[in-house]
Amino acid sequence: MDLTEQISQLEADLQELSSLLEKSERKRVQELLKQEQRKVEKELATKRHQQEQQAKREADPTAGSKAPYTTKITNYAWDQSDKFVKIYLDLKGVDKIPAENVEVNFTERSFSVLVKNLNGKNHQMSVLNLLHPIDEKDSYKKIKTDMVLIMCKKQATKKWDCLTAVEKQSKEKDKPSAEDNADPGDGLMKMLKKIYEEGDDEMKRTINKAWSESQEKKFRGEETMDI
Known part of the structure; x- marks a missing residue:
């Protein structure tokens, strides 16, 4: 049964319920008839809405389609x-x-x-x-x-x-910075200078001693090469 036939049947049911409600004299029967009437009215409204949507889709197949x-x-x-x-x-x-x-x-x-x-x-x-x-x-x-x-x-x-x-x-x-490409020895000298400036007297004596020994070894090495 298509929507048109379903709507026709519901309209006929609603008309008969209204007729019975008018003839009914007992309150309990009237309440039952009213409940059924509201139920049929709700179903009829739903079917009519479905019929309207169907008519719109048939008129424009793209109507209501989901956006891509x-x-x-x-x-x-x-x-x-x-x-x-x-x-x-x-x-x-x-x-x-x-x-x-x-x-x-x-x-x-x-x-x-x-x-x-x-x-x-x-x-x-x-x-x-x-x-x-x-x-x-x-x-x-x-x-x-x-x-x-x-x-x-x-x-x-x-x-x-x-x-x-x-x-x-x-x-x-x-890109590597200029400091990244700098001589590693320069970085070591900067670090030692900072430690010397911030260190106590004992630290300064230790660094001075290590520096003197390093320079002495370097000087002896140069002498050996000259010989």
């Missing part, structure tokens, strides 16, 4: 020429969806990508704090087989060491 899940794009590579920084996004089947489903927005120091409804998902990527400013008006996208190519037009023809300013800061932080 959005995932971040992490699989990409980049390259550059004198005029452009090129970002390659690996997205299987992207060339088979409508071109308007691929949206790319540029600013002077960023770009964002949104690929709608590809393999049942939305795919998103944002790159902020580009290493150098770009010309957003002359930047554009290209859709290739299983790939989106982002073309960021450089404002200057200088070579980019990395894609973002954050990456450059991270590389500079990881």
